[in-house]
Amino acid sequence: MSDSTLYDKVWDRHKVTTLPTGQDQLFVGLHLIHEVTSPQAFGMLRERDLEVAYPELTHATVDHIVPTADQSRPYEEDAAEEMMAELEQNVRDAGIEFSDPTSGNQGIVHVIGPEQGLTQPGKTIVCGDSHTSTHGAFGALAFGIGTSQIRDVLATGTVAMEKQKVRKIEVTGELGDGVEAKDVILEIIRRLGTEGGVGYVYEYAGEAIESLGMEGRMSICNMSIEGGARAGYVNPDEITYEWLEETDYFQENPEQFAELKPYWESIRSDSDAEYDDVVTIDGSSLEPVVTWGTTPGQGIGISDPIPSPEELPADKQDTARRAQEHMRVEPGETMEGYEIDVAFLGSCTNARLPDLRRAAEIVEGRQVHEDVRAMVVPGSQRVQKTAEAEGLKDVFEEAGFDWRNAGCSMCLGMNEDQLEGDEACASSSNRNFIGRQGSKDGRTVLMNPRMVAAAAIEGKVSDVRDLKEVTTV
Numbered sequence: 001m002s003d004s005t006l007y008d009k010v011w012d013r014h015k016v017t018t019l020p021t022g023q024d025q026l027f028v029g030l031h032l033i034h035e036v037t038s039p040q041a042f043g044m045l046r047e048r049d050l051e052v053a054y055p056e057l058t059h060a061t062v063d064h065i066v067p068t069a070d071q072s073r074p075y076e077e078d079a080a081e082e083m084m085a086e087l088e089q090n091v092r093d094a095g096i097e098f099s100d101p102t103s104g105n106q107g108i109v110h111v112i113g114p115e116q117g118l119t120q121p122g123k124t125i126v127c128g129d130s131h132t133s134t135h136g137a138f139g140a141l142a143f144g145i146g147t148s149q150i151r152d153v154l155a156t157g158t159v160a161m162e163k164q165k166v167r168k169i170e171v172t173g174e175l176g177d178g179v180e181a182k183d184v185i186l187e188i189i190r191r192l193g194t195e196g197g198v199g200y201v202y203e204y205a206g207e208a209i210e211s212l213g214m215e216g217r218m219s220i221c222n223m224s225i226e227g228g229a230r231a232g233y234v235n236p237d238e239i240t241y242e243w244l245e246e247t248d249y250f251q252e253n254p255e256q257f258a259e260l261k262p263y264w265e266s267i268r269s270d271s272d273a274e275y276d277d278v279v280t281i282d283g284s285s286l287e288p289v290v291t292w293g294t295t296p297g298q299g300i301g302i303s304d305p306i307p308s309p310e311e312l313p314a315d316k317q318d319t320a321r322r323a324q325e326h327m328r329v330e331p332g333e334t335m336e337g338y339e340i341d342v343a344f345l346g347s348c349t350n351a352r353l354p355d356l357r358r359a360a361e362i363v364e365g366r367q368v369h370e371d372v373r374a375m376v377v378p379g380s381q382r383v384q385k386t387a388e389a390e391g392l393k394d395v396f397e398e399a400g401f402d403w404r405n406a407g408c409s410m411c412l413g414m415n416e417d418q419l420e421g422d423e424a425c426a427s428s429s430n431r432n433f434i435g436r437q438g439s440k441d442g443r444t445v446l447m448n449p450r451m452v453a454a455a456a457i458e459g460k461v462s463d464v465r466d467l468k469e470v471t472t473v
Contacts, residue, residue: 107380
């Protein structure tokens with residue numbers, strides 16, 4: 001088993017006891033909740049006449065069902081309004097801080113936690129959302145949990161879990177032009193598989209990872225779950241600390257920053273730490289990656305041919321055949337030139353300010369293809385406000401994009417933002433499962449934000465590196 005890794009250190013510091021089940025009971029340092037998975041858990045507490053044990057360690061927002069076009073109340077969809085009203089009542093009764101749409105702090109749960117400084121190195125963080133792994137970018141142990149576990153955390157401040165093995169993934173070298181963090185994680189999942197991380201947490205390391213800003217690290221950790229891993233993390237460093245020092249929490253509590261930094265340094269994996277497995281990937285060899293199928297593991301470099309099912313392991317062949325039939329692609333072709341109907345810039349993977357800035361650089365001075373409907377959904381109200389102040393909204397709208405309010409949006413299609421019929425979507429989100437974006441016939445191609453921007457302009461999947469500069473007369 002692993003030894004002296006960040007995972008081992010933080011786990012041991014939060015372990016309360018070993019339960020008769022063999023699981024460890026861990027104290028939870030931050031519990032994030034939203035409107036979809038928490039109502040049932042609060043109901044269970046009421047049935048048992050229990051109160052929330054640590055409301056000060058719990059933070060709520062609304063993201064999955066919140067409309068992005070019109071957020072006036074009551075919401076147009078009755079189910080959305082009902083879930084919102086119940087969350088409001090629950091947090092009010094429990095005394096839980098709530099980043100609601102009137103606060104200016106609302107947004108996707110995995111965007112607001114880091115930007116407010118709630119997410120910190122060495123914490124255990126849980127949320128009823130699989131992409132909680134995002135917060136591991138700060139050197140936290142962050143896990144998605146189910147409704148019964150949400151109940152347990154609300155009632156006791158602890159959660160029962162089995163300890164995992166640790167795989168170190170070293171991404172060496174320097175990423176090339178047009179290649180982003182999204183491409184790195186799609187390549188990792190392509191190589192190791194969507195089940196390759198089962199039983200593991202992933203520690204991301206190497207020059208290519210260490211050179212990324214926090215937003216890129218969050219994108220990579222976000223999709224750890226897509227590779228089957230229970231969590232993913234990056235060891236905290238000066239890039240992490242610079243981000244944290246500028247957040248609300250530490251602007252208001254500067255003395256705590258100085259007090260906590262030695263602890264953050266102490267939980268970094270030791271130089272001689274032992275891992276259960278080590279994988280090395282040459283980051284300098286990567287090109288923009290896009291998916292051709294219906295799982296995040298079915299990806300290829302933009303210039304690579306779509307594989308023939310017969311070339312794949314036996315247990316992957318039937319899945320590949322069905323995916324290629326659904327996506328209407330043929331082995332031997334590349335994804336370049338694949339026509340799209342929708343372009344979606346958003347999600348907890350790629351809706352932060354730097355993501356929008358990079359995409360805007362591609363969009364500026366160009367027009368969305370006449371056959372494409374394109375939308376930008378900022379990850380939070382703060383991202384939205386800053387982007388608008390920088391003129392990014394104007395850039396996107398002048399090009400023909402629809403500029404929306406913060407929320408999960410078309411990533412999972414729980415509100416009005418959905419694919420229609422068999423539309424094909426170039427998406428910066430994290431999942432391309434059949435039906436994920438609201439239509440069982442819809443087709444989703446995952447890619448980095450700049451690639452989404454290029455696809456919106458060209459009307460087809462395009463290599464952003466080949467997009468010619470706009471000429472002005």
